Structures are given as structure tokens and as C-alpha cells.
Amino acid sequence: MATPIIDAPRSGKIDVKYNRSKGGKGSFEMVAWLFMRLSGVVLVVLIFGHLFVNLMVGDGVHAIDFGFVAGKWASPFWQIWDLLMLWLAMLHGTNGVRTIINDYAERNGTRMALKTVLYVATVVIIVLGTLVIFTFDPCPAGAVTDLPSFCTAR
């Protein structure tokens, strides 16, 4: 039995209807694909560090309270760490869920609706998280408990 010869894709020897379109969407999907890999590598470092410092060191989750967060965000190092983690994780996660919606929601309307909800949620969470990191007040007036030790100076 003769082995059928199958030409390589886009070699010009296959029917044009099988060629991929060269529309503008191709470059967005390429950037998104690359972003998933680049952000993924950075997120492994950021999130493993986050989990180690917050869950493994000292008393673990029992040590986490308002004063713990205030102590961390007193340092620009953790502010930038958490900001990067927020943006990269949200964009990485949003693109992942976008891919899943595109794969499983078959009707155009369903896809549109789900992606609209997704993008609204993404913008709200990124804006909210960014504002919280940069407008955070470690010694709020009127607070009664658990302020970090450096607040007593006031």
C-alpha cells in the first residue's frame, strides 16, 4: 500500500481554503501566547516567594493580620512585589479564562457575554488592588486593634 504524501502546511501545494488567514488577530494571539510564557516564569518566582513568606515562615497563616500587611507594605520592595504579582496574575488568568471561553462557548452571544463579564471583573480587580497598595494607610485614625508597632509613635 502506497504511503500518501501530505504536504507541509502553507507550502503552497495545499488548497488555499486550508491556509490560515493573515488578519490582524494573528499578531494579538502571538503576543498573548508569548505573554503567557513570560509572565508564567515570573509568576512562579513571585507566587512561590509570596506563599513561602506568608504561610511557611514564623507562625504561618496565624501571623497574618492587619499589622502583618501594614508591616510588609511599609517597604517599597513588597509593594512592587505585590503590584507586579497582581497585574501579571490577573492578566495571565484573564487570558487563560478567555481561551477557555473561546474553546467551550459555541454561540457568539454566549462568548461575547462571558468575555464582557470577564473583562469587567479584570479591570475592577486590577484597579481596586492597585489603589489599595498605593493608598494604604498603616495607622488609620480611630482604629482600636492590631496596629503595627510603629504607629504608637503618633
Added chain:
Amino acid sequence: MWSWVGHRITGVVIFFFLLVHVLDTSLVRVSPEAYNAVIGTYKNPIMGLGEAGLVAAIVFHAFNGLRIIAIDFWKKGNKYQAQLLWAVLILWVVAMVPFLIRQLSIVFGGN
């Protein structure tokens, strides 16, 4: 195929946790009392077990993600994809054993 399914499921789980986690952390901007009340619920044993499951999902997603990068960018990645999956599973166990010992002793040991 199963690593692909696992990657999707863990990815969606982590994403929904992330939404909630940014919201609960945002309570530091409301008041110390509001934040402490909500974060206090993370300290009960049921949440501690959920947290262990979440970390298990994150660690798998992280190592399998690095495997996907190796398959895409390393010349021999495709050839060794099955062996790389075993590496992911072994590394997952190696990372989870010390984490679980620490996490479970913190959650159930009162320390």
C-alpha cells in the same frame, strides 16, 4: 492530554481564588477590624485544608507551566514531554511534602 485538563482546571480554580483574595485583602482599606475578621476565617482548619488544596493546584500549575515552556522552546522538549510530566509530578511531591507538614502542623497544631 490529562496534564492539559489538569492545567485548565487548576488555572480556573486559581483565577477565582485570586479574585476573592484581592477583595479580601482590599478590606485593609476599610478598617483593620474588617480585615482581621475576614482573614480570621482563613485560620480555621477547614480553610486550612482548602488552602492546602489551593497550594497543591498552584504548584502543579507552576511546574506543568514550566514543562509547557520547555516543550515549546527547548529543542528536545517535544521528544521528552512524557518524561517531563514525570518530573513535574515528582517535583510536585517534593514541594508538597514539606509544605503539607508545615501547613498541617500550623493549622492543627495550634502553632
